[in-house]
Amino acid sequence: MILTETRKYDSSNIRESEYDFNSKELNLTFSGGKQYKYINVDEDSYRQFSTAESVGREFIKIIKNKFEFKLIN
Numbered sequence: 773m774i775l776t777e778t779r780k781y782d783s784s785n786i787r788e789s790e791y792d793f794n795s796k797e798l799n800l801t802f803s804g805g806k807q808y809k810y811i812n813v814d815e816d817s818y819r820q821f822s823t824a825e826s827v828g829r830e831f832i833k834i835i836k837n838k839f840e841f842k843l844i845n
Contacts, residue, residue: 777822785828791818798835799844807844810835 778790788801791813798810798818817834824830 779822781827783827786831789822789827791815791822798839800831800835808841809844810839810841813839 775794776790776792778788780788783803785803786800787803790799791797793815796812796814798813798821799807800810801807813835817838821827821830821834
């Protein structure tokens, strides 16, 4: 069983994501280097975001302002 999944993106805004399937936490690293943790992200939302042609657009549509988050660094 996969516990976490890490993906790197060729995006102008988002560099990398790491999703924890157990805790439903999504860590995103943005191009500027800031990292945020999004809490209680359901797997369907993560899959839709992470497999999108434009992860930046899907981030705005699916993740941003929909899930609680905190700055990691």
